[in-house]
Amino acid sequence: MIYVRAKQLGLSSLVILLLFCVNINSQQRTSARQAQQHYQEGLELLKKGDLDGSIEAFKKAILLKPKEAETHYYLGYALGIKGQLADAIAELQKAISLNPALGEAHYYLGAARWFSKDVDGAITALRTAVRLMPRDANSHYYLGLALQKKGDSQAAIAELRTAIELFPGLAPAHHALGLSLQQSDELDEAIEAFRTAIKLRPNTVSAYNDLGLALMQKRDPDGAIAAFNEALKLDSNNMVAQLNLGTVLIQKGDYAAAVDQYRRIIVQAPESAEAHYNLGLALKQKDELADAEVELRKAIDLQPRLHEAHYMLGIILSQQSKIEDAAAALKKAADVKPDYPEAHFALGTVLQQQGNFAGAVAALRQALVYAPGAPEIHNALGNALRQTGDIESARVEFQEAARLNKIKSNQQAAMFATNTGIAKLKEDKLDEAIETLQRAVQLDPTNAQAYYNLAKALQKKGQKEAARAAEQKARELDPRIKPLP
């Protein structure tokens, strides 16, 4: 442009213009030098941990040289570390617009969005980061976290495994992997992942808590108790661990110890509605109903919308023959949480005991809206309908309950047959295993494990085609099932 115009201006003008340009270039060089100085200063300050100083320096550098992707990137980084996430995101986006191949900027943008709770945005940025930097463990780690948050456990597990492969010492990745595996019901592997996270970073209270929860889910209450006690050794006031310990004691059935535990929590945190509620539950299990009622009422005082407390209060009142009060408590539970089938169900049965059969029918029908596959509700409804004199409708409900119960009992029988089949398979009694597993799939055609083990047995028996068909069926039913070797 300048050249074209020079030609039009003539020689003298061209000389002036050239002189002007020389002057500009000189100024630009000075600015560039100064920008570089500010940039270097920013980096030095950042290394020293002086975030404010570094931010100031990077901003000065940008004023002088606004199109340097690296400067925007470091400014974004420093702002992010400082917790100014919105500003950080803006700077990182500028850095990326200037240099889309700047992988670190994508990574930090993803991380900043993750901390800003923009999960979708984080996933987009982190996917680009892992594409540009496939060997960056942190990018895979954060992408795993974000995918987990989105509920895509399988994708999360893959990313977290990659992160761990690249950096086996990344304790948070093991921890996060444990959570994703737990979500996918892969409890043994989840427990292993939590244990590795703890080994790498033994002072992480949350890892002990999560290990304890996985062990609880695995029905290993003693293991869970040990894990929660470790958490409490690190932080004796940790309320999550305290409450978890109480919960696992209830799961173990050690109600006396659970009562003691919740009483201790209440001394420490008298305003904990959860502790009062759980104490009420533990007392109920001990048949100490009057004391349980007191605790549940306290929980409700502290948290009036704690629907479970209203529900449990209703159950306990009904156990004590306080049928009218029970109905009121259960009604409240259903009001607080209208999509609460248990509350409608229990309300129905209490109204039935009051002789309010029409009310019972209405409540039970409401329960079925939310839990149509529950045979016991159909039975109770049938009973209530019978009491209203509507024998034909009652019969329909009883029939539906019988149908659902049949499915349920077949599922139980199938589970039993599957376990027997697996045992036979281990003993190499292939014919017996095949016969038992075939019975299992007949009883419950939705049992993926039965099909999978049948496939294993058939494969071992050399019946390749039948094995393939069973395997395919298993994987249709549960895509997480790994292919047979």
Place this chain on the structure above:
Amino acid sequence: MVACGPPGLTGGSNTLYRNNGNGTFSDVSEKSGIIKTNGTYGLGVLTADFDNDGWTDIYVANDSAPAALYHNNKNGTFTDIGIEAGCALSIDGKPQAGMGVTAGDYNHDGWLDIFKTNFSGDTSSLYRNTGKSTFDDVTFPAGMGLNTRWLGWGCGFIDVDNDGWADIFLVNGHVYPEVEKLTTEAGYAQPKVLYRNLQNGSFADVSQKAGAAVYSPNASRGAAFGDYDNDGDVDILINSVNGPPELLRADSLNQNNWIKIKLTGVKSNRDGIGARIKCVTENGTQIDEVRSGGSYYSQNDLRIHFGLGKSQKVESLEITWPSGKVDTLRNVAANQLVVVKEGQGIVQTTTFKK
């Protein structure tokens, strides 16, 4: 190895043997319809006339499955009406692990009600007979929702204080000896429970007031009821697992009156099993039946015992025999055993020394 619960296992079927009257029996299970039932895994069995039609019905407590009420069709066949009749499931529509069963008219309405013991984590069940071939589950309103920790077995409607109202006694004990090592369960040996009839449709747990023999734990199974020392109150024999039986002698402290009736059948069976006795006093009407078996693997005293409260006499004793014959006896004095022969009335009386 620990025994597991029945779900998932193939259940058995119930069997009915018809007495041929010549010392032999015929298996009529299929012909009678007994094998057509919703429930399986049967434990406690009880025979009684629940609909007052003069024909004996059968109630079976099933483990982890709906209980069965076989209605006698009066033609050699039975139909399981348990679910439709409202006595097969808990109030919340779930099958229970039924163990022991007993029948009695706890509310003096002239219809036999059902009490059933269940597994731990559940209450026992009390089904009130509505008189319309149906039952209402009144477990909670009747005050029996309080105990969920015990695993119940033998049980009986017995009038422990002779006030003329049937109380309920049950024995308990876990199925797994291993639970003794755990803090989690109520123990292998468990206390018995006595519910006192409050004469208003509800009961109070008075176990703690009934003496150490009641509240002391035992791994109990069977419970049979009868006045072994003939002192006018009902004693209890408890069969235990891996231990000696327990004999609980009732020592009544009140001065309430009573009467016992022993039946001798002529056309009907000799023990009068299946006979219905109606006992009318100034305080009301009680009913009971002579039955074989019941509770849990137990046989009660075949003499029927009624508490009479302060009544000095029974205004009328009406005995309906399985043959259909009815014997009615009037103004029978209290505190004695009367032996009644079918069609002949009282043939013997015995008073016992206290």
